Amino acid sequence: GAGVSQTPSNKVTEKGKYVELRCDPISGHTALYWYRQSLGQGPEFLIYFQGTGAADDSGLPNDRFFAVRPEGSVSTLKIQRTERGDSAVYLCASSQGVQLRRNEQFFGPGTRLTVL
Amino acid sequence: QQQVKQSPQSLIVQKGGISIINCAYENTAFDYFPWYQQFPGKGPALLIAIRPDVSEKKEGRFTISFNKSAKQFSLHIMDSQPGDSATYFCAASKGRDDKIIFGKGTRLHILP
Numbered sequence: 001g002a003g004v005s006q007t008p009s010n011k012v013t014e015k016g017k018y019v020e021l022r023c024d025p026i027s028g029h030t031a032l033y034w035y036r037q038s039l040g041q042g043p044e045f046l047i048y049f050q051g052t053g054a055a056d057d058s059g060l061p062n063d064r065f066f067a068v069r070p071e072g073s074v075s076t077l078k079i080q081r082t083e084r085g086d087s088a089v090y091l092c093a094s095s096q097g098v099q100l101r102r103n104e105q106f107f108g109p110g111t112r113l114t115v116l
Numbered sequence: 117q118q119q120v121k122q123s124p125q126s127l128i129v130q131k132g133g134i135s136i137i138n139c140a141y142e143n144t145a146f147d148y149f150p151w152y153q154q155f156p157g158k159g160p161a162l163l164i165a166i167r168p169d170v171s172e173k174k175e176g177r178f179t180i181s182f183n184k185s186a187k188q189f190s191l192h193i194m195d196s197q198p199g200d201s202a203t204y205f206c207a208a209s210k211g212r213d214d215k216i217i218f219g220k221g222t223r224l225h226i227l228p
Contacts (some may be wrong), residue, residue, distance in 0.1 A: 004159070031214065042122075042205050042218030052120065056215065091159050100209045101148040101167065101214060107159025 002026065004108035006092050012114045013073040017076055021111045025094030032075050033093040033105060034067055043091055049075060049100060082115045089113070119143055122206050122219030136198040137222045139206035142187065146208040149215070151180065151191050154203045155184045160218075163204070164191070198201050 005024045013019050025032050031050050035043035045059040049069045057067075064082075069075040079086055089112050095104040121140045139149075147168055152160035166173045166180045166189065171212045173180045179192040193200055206219040 033214070035216075040220070042120075042207075042221050043216070044218070045215040048214055056213075059215070093159070095214075098214055099212060100150070100214055101165070104162050105214075105216065107161065109157060109159050 004092055004094050004106055006090075006108040006111050008111060009109065010112045010114075012116065014116050015082060015084060017082050017115075018112065019079050019082055021090050022110060022112070023075045023077070023092030023094075025073065025075070025092070026106055029094035029096055029106075030072070031095045031098055031103070031105075032069060033095075034075070034077050034089040035107075037089045037091055037095065037110065039088070046077070055098075078092075079113075082113075084115050087113055087115045118173075119217045119218070120208050120219040122222060122224060123147070123178070126223040126225070128227060129196045129227045131196065131197050131198060133192070133226075135191075135196045135200065137191045137206065138188065139190065139219055140157050140188045141208050143208070143210065144187070145210040146205060146217075147211060148152055148209045149180070149189050150184065150207050150209075151178075152205045152207060152218070154205065154221075160205060169210055172192075196224075198226045198228045200224060 034046040037043040045058040048055040053073045055092040063081045083103045091110045095103040097103045117128045150165035153163045154160040158170045177194045
């Protein structure tokens, strides 16, 4: 079956611009997660949704970052006034429910964001 | 402050050998410890996981050893194969918290 898909696969933008990154979760998965993976590092948690609401946004680095999931399926991560330090691979994951030990998170291939 | 510390950063092993990656944690609230495998251009994929009430878990050629008192756990890959060449991440999570806390990763290369 189809896995988690993310678009675009690569995004190059200029400092100060606005970008949107899209995640299509596995059909039927109620939980959706965003992580950021900098070069040579492990993924870092940003935010997760249970249904349409953000259950935990404690990983968002500042108010330039925002994410939505209006219909409980597709999610968009939005970054305003991009900075060079935002360059990273942004990973999306989805799972059937909460509690990692009971519900595996399946990751997409990521969007590589480069801010020039 | 890094909550999950992983070593080594990179590892080269001969085909057929044993690959060993080590991790340590501080937060005793962690109660689930997964390992992920990541190939270039792909997202991480769950490889094997363990709970702290178990000292060892084996799935095929992959084994997790867990030492709760030392707050350490390790991944052993037996009979390592070139197809195992990838980056491996240890990780931890706690209770109902769904965040995965990842280590920095180990880049493993198996020589043919």
